[in-house]
Amino acid sequence: MRLKSIEIAGFRGFPGRHRFDLDAEAVIVVGANGQGKTSLFDAVLWGLTGELSRLGKAKVVSLYSQTGGARVELELSDADGGLWVARSEGEGQDGVRVRHGGGEQLVGPVAEAHLLDVLWPHTSGSKEGDSPLTAATTRGVYLQQDLVRQFIEGESHQDRFRAISELVGAGAVSDLTIALDKSKTAWSAATNSQAELLDRREAALRSDEARLEGLSESSVSGEEELREQWAAWWADVGGEGGSEGAPPALEGTDASRRLDAAVKELAAVRAAASRRSVRLEDLADRLAGAHEEPVADLDQLRADAAAASEAARRSGEALRAAQAAAAERRRLQVARRDQAEELRALAEIALRHLDGPCPVCGQGHDHEGTRERMLQAIAAASEASDPEPETLVAASADELARLEAERDEAAGALAEAEAARREYDLKLAELTRELAELGLEPGEAAGQRVEELASAERARVETLGNLLGAGEQLALALARVGERARRHELEGSVATARAEVAEMREELEARKRTRELAGQILEQLRDASTEVVATRLDEISPILQRIYRTIDPHPALRELELQPSFSGRRGQLAPMLNDRVADKGIDQPAAVLSSSQLNALAVSIFLALNLGLPRLPLETMMLDDPLHSLDDINLLGLIDLLRRTKRSRQMLISTHDPRFARLLVKKLRPVGEDRRTRVITLEGWSRSGPRVLETDAPSEERALRIVA
């Protein structure tokens, strides 16, 4: 990709609109300082990348812009028919538009992405610092006047390594490493899921194998025989009144269930028959012992019981009367005793106050006589006795007890006789009822008939029992047939599962091998990135040496190499100058080189990167006044170098020195047909921009002038 033309408007030193024809091998831009040389080169950079990090946050729009905004349009040529890029800022439609070949116009982020894809496709995803396209352009294409020595002096070894790493496309290796790492992580997760699935399948297989082992291999009767047994059994069941509806098919899916239901029903019928048999036998037994009628005379017993009850009643009344009389006597005795006691108390009190007149009426009295009477009262109280025991009441009570016992005994005998009678009546009624249920009349013949019925029922129970047993055998046979079928089916599924598990194991092992391989590659890729840089630097080394020796900035330090070193996975890059004669070297050129020599070194490295790297955004080198402080020999060496490279690289070079410009025109003159060297002169800058004079350097049609 080479530059064909550029149109600038409102951008930095170009307030007005200017278009420049750049379709030449070499373009020499001449102008005193401040005429717009750097602005022209910056316009190329900004047009392609949208960035001018050298200016920081300063805007690119010219102070005197006639539109209030900045706009750059670039035309570039390549094998696909050309690239058109238009970038603007501050005009209301900020951003970039791109058209590539005959394609449609792209706008905005899509355009930026396409631009990056066309110019610098092998970039890494790193977002540090300048965009990748800007970094590649400023390090390998556009040597900015203010930043000539940045690579040598302004950056650390690590920064230099990173810069070269990006230029040689090692960032793509880092991107690949990241992508592979993500892919491996996803693969591991999927492999682990498959391993878990395999575990589950193996567990299921083991379970099936255990089930298979549990399924018996017992023999089953022939199918035909089983079918006959089946039909016969169902016919017998129907004959016994069980299982309504057509018998199920032996092969039917519900055969087992229907058989189970029929057997249960048959069991219920048999149980009912068994109960009926027991009842008949019981009836027969009861009929055999049913003629013993109770003999007790109930009327006599009732009369006896009544008489005993009356006697007991009268005795009770006598007892109560005796008890009442005794109670009255006891009451009287108690009253007398209480009175005596009260008199005694009075006497004792009176004795204490006997001296003097009567405390009651106050009259005098016979003290001795009174004392005597008091003492008698006290003695009389002492002699009062408790009530005597009542012998009459006891005798009445005894009599009553005896009569009551007799009464109870008579009542008990009566109750027992009545109960016996009732029981007899009930039994008789029950037997009559049961016989009636059987359609029989009570009598001697009934018993025999019941015996016959009981016997028939016992026979039926036995028949049903046999039928049940046959049904269970059928169920067993059917279960065995089913089990054999299931075994056969399970054998098939186990075999299939074994094959599937084996296949899964094999696949899993293969996946693990792949994962391991991916891990090995990943491990090596992490080191490969630095090795790529080292390899590319080896490839660049010859041209670096050639350029450095051609410019030849230092009389003794005549070898230059960009020496990578690695600390872990961190790369470092130092520009090493060597004196092979004295066997000395230095990785800090600024320590020994003069300013002019450092500039020459910086230009050498830049040219080596521009000419030596396998890919650059443009097949162009842009040197903005690179000749500050270069001495004459370095200058001549540089020019001799440049003239030899313009077949391989389009060259844009600016200078403030008219004398040097004339030299450049001579040295970089077009040689041969279809060769062109353009000269752009910028002068007389005003608020509308510089005056521009564009000419073509005269070409030399005949290259060889002396040799015949």
Add this chain to the structure above:
Amino acid sequence: MSDAAALTVTEILATVTSCLLGHGYREVDSARLGEAAEEGRFFEDAYGVVGVSVYETWGDLAGRWQDAQGDLVRLISEYISKAEAKAWDGYLVLLTPAVSTAGREGVDQIRYDTSRLRKLVADGEELGSLGEIEDVLLPLLPLDPVIPALAEGSALDLLPELLEGRGIAPTSTARLLDAYAAGEPLVEGLHELGEAE
């Protein structure tokens, strides 16, 4: 060929001639030299005219280099007018197998004399081998054979060989790169290769 310190004038001249002719220069026929000196050889390519003089001693070089310069200037002016750009593309190569008796200063004094023609000077100290003779001629030689063509490939193209040296089969790396370029799952690509193998 003789050893470092023992290079002869003939060897040096032959090396210079071979180098220039091998890089596209053509030697000027003696019949066209006209009034040019009998010593020295002259070559031309599209970019310049080169006069080569090899002297036996430093003293010869120091004493006669200006004659050689004059010879070359006359030759150029005979065929190219002063107004033409190529008139300013003369280069004088001054070599001697002997060590400068004036030290490095003597050599630099001639080298840094940029009047009329550019001088490429080297004495015995700088001409220890045939390769060093070519180093002196570097400013005259084209870079084109050294400049690699801008490649369509990327750093990823280096990986198969790099990783093979680290024990990874090139087929595996190639399959990985194919999958990466196609946007396919990377490890799956490796797996398919393993299955195929």
